[in-house]
Amino acid sequence: MKIRNIVTGLFAFAIVVTSGVISNADAQIAVKGETVYTVSGSAIQDGVVLVRDGKIEAVGSADDVDIPGDYDVHEAKIVTPGLIDARTVVGLAGYYNQDHDQDQLETSNAVQPELRAIDSYNAREFLVNFLMKEGITTIHTGHGPGAVISGQTMIAKTSGQTVEESLVDSSTTLAVTFGPSVERNFDSPGTRAKAVAVLRQDLIKAQDYAEKRAAGEDQSRDLKMEALADLLDGKITALMSAHTSHDIMTALRIQREFGFPMMLEGASEAYLVLDEIKEADIPVIIHPLMIRPYGESKNASMETPAKLKKAGIPFAFQSGYEGYVPKTRVAKFEAAIAAANELGFDNTLYALTLGAAEILGIDERVGSLEEGKDADIVLFDGDPFEYVTHVEGVIINGEVVYEGE
Incomplete structure (x- = not known):
């Protein structure tokens, strides 16, 4: 399953594609995963990670985290920290x-x-x-x-x-x-x-x-x-x-x-x-x-x-x-x-x-999906440690830098 970009709201975002790298610095992002591994806590089934201004804004279950209408939504089976x-x-x-x-x-x-x-x-x-x-x-x-x-x-x-x-x-x-x-x-x-x-x-x-x-x-x-x-x-x-x-x-x-x-x-x-x-x-x-x-x-x-x-x-x-x-x-x-x-x-x-x-010594910035940390997120179509699994998307500092090939 390819990562899906769903653009909603009253305006469109400019997306520039160059050699597989996607730049969308102005967009706020929601990442939905069948399983979201925060690492700092328990895995979340049907989880959501919200990203604003390069940082993680919120993490939780889909029942607890509302996705604003103007956020780009990305979905994958497995979501982990970078x-x-x-x-x-x-x-x-x-x-x-x-x-x-x-x-x-x-x-x-x-x-x-x-x-x-x-x-x-x-x-x-x-x-x-x-x-x-x-x-x-x-x-x-x-x-x-x-x-x-x-x-x-x-x-x-x-x-x-x-x-x-x-x-x-x-x-x-x-x-x-x-x-x-x-x-x-x-x-x-x-x-x-x-x-x-x-x-x-x-x-x-x-x-x-x-x-x-x-x-x-x-x-x-x-x-x-x-x-x-x-x-x-x-x-x-x-x-x-x-x-x-x-x-x-x-x-x-x-x-x-x-x-x-x-x-x-x-x-x-x-x-x-x-x-x-x-x-x-x-x-x-x-x-x-x-x-x-x-x-x-x-x-x-x-x-x-x-x-x-x-x-x-x-x-x-x-x-x-x-x-x-x-x-x-x-x-x-x-x-x-x-x-x-x-x-x-x-x-x-x-x-x-x-x-x-x-x-x-960089755990205040990266390493887990927690509010306030750098929005470094990876989306997988299966177990990250299985060789046949594909990376469907990579977000670094709140920007989508790669979309699976």
């Missing part, structure tokens, strides 16, 4: 997989926290639009794993023609890597111990820089030290990529030593150190569930999300980046594998929406 990809490089890594569209990893230096994803992000990149059409409305993207510190990540909506139009947060995390991928990309550091020593030394230097900055002392401005000082001051979070249990333990040890906020990502062997992750109170952005199990991810398990849930550890899903994949994974499909491996529908949808938003 989905969130909690770790990707899309917008920096492009569709063609050629030098001109691959900015996710700068290999001139192993430690470059001063690099900003916002300075490389291409809002018009085909892969951004591709993910949007799969219901991904928010992405946490930026510099990829493979360097001791590869740079700063950012959060964006998958609509907008410029980074400024898309931007949610310009400096979310510092991407840090533990494990053998660093030695593959750099001659030095060439081993785990050396990489950690380099990281520790720079953090010690940053402590001195941060102390002088706080005291107002004169010092030469150093972008690298500023970024690390912001980490130590808790203004930015470390996104620690580690797959093996001993690399995960090293990441946790560095975090304890310097006391900065942290997320763990990748975490193929997280199930071996659940107690330690739980004690550290660290959320996990789990590896793509269909990751190719070899090298440091050889022990990856499709049941890890269910084990994280049972242990009470917050987690989210990602599409990530792997060099042999020239396009991108879709976090929705990765999450579907977790749903089929003991996690279940409700827990999976939560981790792909509100759970991810909470981990990324």
Whole structure:
């Protein structure tokens, strides 16, 4: 069943169709679903979501929410909040997989926290639009794993023609890597111990820089030290990529030593150190569930999300980046594998929406269908985690940006 636009009232709305994107910024919207998953509360049978001025105005059953006569009405079988990809490089890594569209990893230096994803992000990149059409409305993207510190990540909506139009947060995390991928990309550091020593030394230097900055002392401005000082001051979070249990333990040890906020990502062997992750109170952005199990991810398990849930550890899903994949994974499909491996529908949808938003610190804006939040809504013709299900429509910031093909 295709999404239906029903225009009522005394005047018509101007609708411009370009490459499958529909712009109707002046219209107010009502979304009707046979089932509406708010995520923050119980699913609503025969539900309605009202949208005004880019925000959710009301959510409830059709019996309780009256649809004004001048609202555009869209209908679908299943309605969910916009989905969130909690770790990707899309917008920096492009569709063609050629030098001109691959900015996710700068290999001139192993430690470059001063690099900003916002300075490389291409809002018009085909892969951004591709993910949007799969219901991904928010992405946490930026510099990829493979360097001791590869740079700063950012959060964006998958609509907008410029980074400024898309931007949610310009400096979310510092991407840090533990494990053998660093030695593959750099001659030095060439081993785990050396990489950690380099990281520790720079953090010690940053402590001195941060102390002088706080005291107002004169010092030469150093972008690298500023970024690390912001980490130590808790203004930015470390996104620690580690797959093996001993690399995960090293990441946790560095975090304890310097006391900065942290997320763990990748975490193929997280199930071996659940107690330690739980004690550290660290959320996990789990590896793509269909990751190719070899090298440091050889022990990856499709049941890890269910084990994280049972242990009470917050987690989210990602599409990530792997060099042999020239396009991108879709976090929705990765999450579907977790749903089929003991996690279940409700827990999976939560981790792909509100759970991810909470981990990324954007849950006041996105992640659930609640009054006052950004009107990011996805319409499906069936179970979102079934491969044969189609996305019938996507609304971002209250605008219909995609209508099913």
